[in-house]
Amino acid sequence: MKTLLILFFSLLSIFFTWQIYGLYSTNKTKEVGSEIIGIKKGVFFKKYKKYRKAFVDINSMTSANNKFRVLANYIFGGNQDSSQIAMTSPVIYQLGSSSTFSFVMPDSWIDKTMPTPNDKDIKFETITNQYVAVIEFGGFAKEEICIRKHLEMKKVLAELNIKTNDDFSVAVYQPPYQLLNRKNEIWIELTQEQVYSLF
Numbered sequence: 001m002k003t004l005l006i007l008f009f010s011l012l013s014i015f016f017t018w019q020i021y022g023l024y025s026t027n028k029t030k031e032v033g034s035e036i037i038g039i040k041k042g043v044f045f046k047k048y049k050k051y052r053k054a055f056v057d058i059n060s061m062t063s064a065n066n067k068f069r070v071l072a073n074y075i076f077g078g079n080q081d082s083s084q085i086a087m088t089s090p091v092i093y094q095l096g097s098s099s100t101f102s103f104v105m106p107d108s109w110i111d112k113t114m115p116t117p118n119d120k121d122i123k124f125e126t127i128t129n130q131y132v133a134v135i136e137f138g139g140f141a142k143e144e145i146c147i148r149k150h151l152e153m154k155k156v157l158a159e160l161n162i163k164t165n166d167d168f169s170v171a172v173y174q175p176p177y178q179l180l181n182r183k184n185e186i187w188i189e190l191t192q193e194q195v196y197s198l199f
Contacts, residue, residue, distance in 0.1 A: 031089050031173070032104045037131075038199040041156050044134040045195050052110050052126045053092065054117075055102035061093050061143040061170065064101040070119050071103045079115035089173045090185070095146075096167030131195045132169075132187040133157060141184040146170045149186045162194050 034046045054071055058064045068091075075085040085105065092102040105114070105124075114124050135153050137145070150168045157164055169187040 030086070030106065033107075037195055040160060040198055042135065043153060043156050044136075045190075045198065046132050046134055047195075048127060048130040048132070050110060050126065050128050051107075052105045052114075052124060053102040054105060054114070054122055054124055055094075055100040056121050056123070058093070058099050058101045060099065061095065061141075061146065064093060067101045070121060071101070074117050074119065074122055075103060078118045080118065081115040083115045085109065085115075090171035092187075093141075093146075093170040093172070094167070095170065096165070098167075129192070131190045131192050133162075133190055133195075134185050134187055136183060136185050138182050138184070140182065141170050141172050146184075146186060150188070153186055153188060157188065160198060162190065162198075164188050164190070 032048065032051045034048050037045045037047055039045070054074060056067045056070055058067055075087065077084050088104045088106050090104070092100075092104065094100045094102065110126065133153060135149060137149055139145070146168075153168075154164055167189070169189070171185040171187060173183045173185075174181070
């Protein structure tokens with residue numbers, strides 16, 4: 001019995017040490033910069049001035065699980081230059097008429113030619129002056145939760161007389177092994193005119 005208790009508390013200690021390390025390493029990961037234009041009914045309205053993403057096509061959030069390794073391999077040197085590229089948060093699932101899974105590239109790569117990927121499925125896109133409505137939520141970004149949150153935000157936007165389609169994005173800020181202090185966001189892309197009509 002005593003041996004089991006020692007083993008249990010040892011495993012518990014390892015778990016909490018790993019989670020504290022996860023919190024520390026996540027805090028060191030640079031986030032893509034944004035400007036908060038305003039808040040209405042619990043929805044943030046943000047502008048992303050410019051960022052570049054490496055992405056792969058997906059069918060659903062679940063199908064993106066196998067694609068994580070493809071993008072991770074690319075930034076860890078799986079490219080024709082063997083270049084190491086720093087991790088930036090969040091990772092982005094774009095869902096709807098065209099579904100993709102993306103890693104955001106560091107700012108230092110925005111105006112440079114990206115190293116050619118070893119995997120031909122990886123593509124790049126530079127996003128400029130993107131306006132989004134945003135809600136935050138904790139825990140793990142399971143697909144059914146994300147769909148529910150998206151519908152909740154669509155309802156709020158409709159109350160604000162903003163028309164939207166069914167496309168949305170899920171931004172995930174923590175790695176899968178981090179259980180504590182998780183942050184996710186639902187993004188609905190809007191036009192500049194829609195956002196500034198509210199403020």
